[in-house]
Amino acid sequence: MTSTHQIFDISKFKVSCGNCSLAELCLPWGLKLEDINELEKIIKRVRPLQRGDYLFHSGDKFQQVYAVRSGAIKAYRTTEEGNEQILGFYLPGELLGLDAIDTERHVCTTVALETSSFCAVPFNRLEELCQQIPGLQHQIYRLMSRELSSENQSLLLLGKKSAEEKIATFLVNLSSRLHVLGYSATEFRLPMSRQEIGNYLGLTVETVSRIFSRLQKDKLIVIDRKLIKIVNEPLIRSMCTGIKESSAKSQTAAGSQ
Amino acid sequence: MINSLIFNKDLITRYDTLGPRYTSYPTAVQFDESFGHDNFVEIARVTNEEPVPRQLSLYFHLPFCSTVCYYCACNKIVTKNRAHAAPYLKLLHEEITMQSNLFDHDRVVEQLHWGGGTPTFISHDQMRDLMAHTRSCFSLRDDDSGEYSIELDPREANAKTIALLHSLGFNRISLGVQDFDPDVQKAVNRIQTIEETLTVIKAARKHAFKSVHIDLIYGLPKQTVESFARTLQKIIDLGPDRISVFNYAHLPRRFKVQKQINKSDLPGASEKLNILQHVINYLTQEGYTYIGMDHFARPDDELAIAQKQGTLTRNFQGYSTHANCDIIGMGISAISKVGDCYSQNVYEIDDYEKALAAGRVPIFRGLKLDGDDLLRRDVITQLICHFSLDFEQIEARHRINFNDYFYNEISILKGMERDGLLSIDTEKIKVSPAGCLLVRNICAVFDKYLRQAQAEQTFSKTI
Numbered sequence: 158m159t160s161t162h163q164i165f166d167i168s169k170f171k172v173s174c175g176n177c178s179l180a181e182l183c184l185p186w187g188l189k190l191e192d193i194n195e196l197e198k199i200i201k202r203v204r205p206l207q208r209g210d211y212l213f214h215s216g217d218k219f220q221q222v223y224a225v226r227s228g229a230i231k232a233y234r235t236t237e238e239g240n241e242q243i244l245g246f247y248l249p250g251e252l253l254g255l256d257a258i259d260t261e262r263h264v265c266t267t268v269a270l271e272t273s274s275f276c277a278v279p280f281n282r283l284e285e286l287c288q289q290i291p292g293l294q295h296q297i298y299r300l301m302s303r304e305l306s307s308e309n310q311s312l313l314l315l316g317k318k319s320a321e322e323k324i325a326t327f328l329v330n331l332s333s334r335l336h337v338l339g340y341s342a343t344e345f346r347l348p349m350s351r352q353e354i355g356n357y358l359g360l361t362v363e364t365v366s367r368i369f370s371r372l373q374k375d376k377l378i379v380i381d382r383k384l385i386k387i388v389n390e391p392l393i394r395s396m397c398t399g400i401k402e403s404s405a406k407s408q409t410a411a412g413s414q
Numbered sequence: 415m416i417n418s419l420i421f422n423k424d425l426i427t428r429y430d431t432l433g434p435r436y437t438s439y440p441t442a443v444q445f446d447e448s449f450g451h452d453n454f455v456e457i458a459r460v461t462n463e464e465p466v467p468r469q470l471s472l473y474f475h476l477p478f479c480s481t482v483c484y485y486c487a488c489n490k491i492v493t494k495n496r497a498h499a500a501p502y503l504k505l506l507h508e509e510i511t512m513q514s515n516l517f518d519h520d521r522v523v524e525q526l527h528w529g530g531g532t533p534t535f536i537s538h539d540q541m542r543d544l545m546a547h548t549r550s551c552f553s554l555r556d557d558d559s560g561e562y563s564i565e566l567d568p569r570e571a572n573a574k575t576i577a578l579l580h581s582l583g584f585n586r587i588s589l590g591v592q593d594f595d596p597d598v599q600k601a602v603n604r605i606q607t608i609e610e611t612l613t614v615i616k617a618a619r620k621h622a623f624k625s626v627h628i629d630l631i632y633g634l635p636k637q638t639v640e641s642f643a644r645t646l647q648k649i650i651d652l653g654p655d656r657i658s659v660f661n662y663a664h665l666p667r668r669f670k671v672q673k674q675i676n677k678s679d680l681p682g683a684s685e686k687l688n689i690l691q692h693v694i695n696y697l698t699q700e701g702y703t704y705i706g707m708d709h710f711a712r713p714d715d716e717l718a719i720a721q722k723q724g725t726l727t728r729n730f731q732g733y734s735t736h737a738n739c740d741i742i743g744m745g746i747s748a749i750s751k752v753g754d755c756y757s758q759n760v761y762e763i764d765d766y767e768k769a770l771a772a773g774r775v776p777i778f779r780g781l782k783l784d785g786d787d788l789l790r791r792d793v794i795t796q797l798i799c800h801f802s803l804d805f806e807q808i809e810a811r812h813r814i815n816f817n818d819y820f821y822n823e824i825s826i827l828k829g830m831e832r833d834g835l836l837s838i839d840t841e842k843i844k845v846s847p848a849g850c851l852l853v854r855n856i857c858a859v860f861d862k863y864l865r866q867a868q869a870e871q872t873f874s875k876t877i
Contacts, residue, residue: 350463351464365465366466380464
């Protein structure tokens with residue numbers, strides 16, 4: 158991207174994959190500089206969302222995948238009874254919409270939990286580009302594999318664990334994902350509500366609060382409103398029995414899969 | 415913890431200013447009218463979403479009084495006509511319903527308080543209805559483990575009232591006495607016998623109320639050291655768990671009813687301080703612990719215990735044992751503290767009615783605290799409750815360097831150190847026994863808004 162302009166173009170800077178701090182988690186991982194430049198050409202910036210704004214709805218035509226740049230997103234489906242079932246929470250560097258490739262329609266609804274921004278990648282252009290850049294193709298496989306693996310983790314989480322193990326695993330998972338983003342692994346603000354945590358983990362709201370209280374009483378964590386401080390990390394990790402690789406989702410970039 | 419307290423008259427005279435009492439920081443003066451219904455609903459939602467939402471503290475303002483006490487600076491409605499209570503209570507019930515819809519019902523009500531005015535102005539049936547409605551809307555404790563208190567006027571209560579209040583779930587009472595001296599009582603239009611007070615206290619003891627609190631005021635007309643000493647002696651005989659001795663501030667321009675007080679009857683500044691000195695000496699000699707500001711408590715009272723354990727806090731009723739509640743204030747002029755926000759209800763019943771009819775939370779002003787406010791509130795609360803401040807704890811909680819952040823404040827505190835109010839080094843502030851009575855002045859150093867106002871005043875004076 159040679160330019161004769163001397164004026165610094167902030168919008169170009171923002172969208173640049175090469176400069177993005179999330180590049181190692183996202184599509185550009187492992188690509189050569191000229192390949193990243195090609196990728197940047199097809200990426201579009203979309204309007205940032207405020208809390209409660211929708212990114213896409215279930216049933217919407219699938220046209221692009223989204224990479225979270227900042228904020229936090231929840232994905233859910235509405236059951237036949239009209240209830241919301243949360244499928245997952247998405248943090249920066251994570252991709253949304255890959256599950257719609259098959260049906261060409263989105264199969265879940267995504268909504269911002271806080272002010273969030275995204276990059277959008279038109280899927281047909283991405284497919285074309287993959288044919289030219291084998292490294293990109295491979296990275297997409299890896300990201301999809303990450304999704305599959307994450308789904309497996311969720312099933313294990315929901316099927317096998319006690320309420321206490323579920324919450325501990327949830328916190329350790331979140332901690333690891335934030336750590337990969339360069340944030341503190343031991344002190345973070347929960348972007349989601351206790352109702353949403355309960356919905357996701359299949360626990361009642363009262364149980365969620367009871368377990369958090371107990372973890373605090375046992376001096377594993379300290380809670381100040383939505384701020385969580387993990388004070389006994391070894392112990393809380395040891396509570397996540399069954400799926401030791403619970404942080405796998407976050408460690409894809411480091412090649413743990 | 416400090417139990418020793420030195421009364422230094424020179425120092426107190428030198429630092430004598432009318433300053434905030436820091437029942438909130440920032441103080442209500444900073445509340446902004448742009449804070450409204452939507453802000454309140456939003457902050458209630460945010461607190462419901464916390465992994466472990468805080469328990470609730472409910473305050474109910476019952477503004478009616480059948481007679482007027484001339485010293486009073488409370489928001490009240492003086493009327494002999496008891497019928498006035500019913501329409502107000504109807505509105506209060508509406509607010510209770512509205513508020514309860516904003517807060518998750520697994521949030522237990524740990525604290526509850528009826529204040530006034532005179533809460534016992536309303537009839538026994540009205541009391542029953544009010545508590546029953548509150549219970550139907552919120553999750554009240556029913557095992558006597560909550561801290562449920564009421565302000566009582568012994569002239570408006572008897573053993574039957576106490577029995578009723580006990581059956582409704584109250585387990586703490588706060589009695590207005592002010593002074594037993596007949597001349598003082600006459601001068602402030604509050605004639606109240608020792609017998610009335612004793613009857614109420616006896617009944618409270620019989621029903622195993624956990625704490626009996628008595629309010630006194632010094633600086634009232636006709637008061638002398640000797641007369642107040644006699645009152646104190648009678649108070650000690652009644653054996654309350656807590657005693658507050660408030661300073662009367664004569665501000666007839668702001669509080670019109672105070673015009674009824676003859677200024678020449680007021681004790682002079684020096685006499686007032688002598689009264690205060692006697693209060694402190696006498697109460698500590700009688701085994702009461704000085705909690706802070708104007709509060710004393712028996713060493714086994716929960717307030718003294720909370721102070722020992724470092725969990726004491728300050729709220730709109732003074733000192734309190736529950737630091738971690740979200741406070742919902744209901745009724746006219748009531749103040750709420752939910753999440754990082756303060757808000758206050760409208761003062762007039764007409765406005766109250768209009769807001770409720772429109773389905774809006776009846777607040778007219780409030781404030782969302784920013785990081786600096788939260789930090790300063792933490793500092794002020796620590797100082798006013800515990801008379802000492804450990805910088806490291808504050809630094810860990812607010813991610814600042816104390817000595818850098820409060821560079822200007824520290825230089826002012828160094829002046830106070832020279833005056834003997836406190837000691838300060840690079841790690842902590844410790845209020846000295848002589849500084850305890852001036853802890854408000856020490857807190858005021860950290861009050862950004864007060865200092866801004868003072869700077870503006872100085873500026874306009876010098877120009």
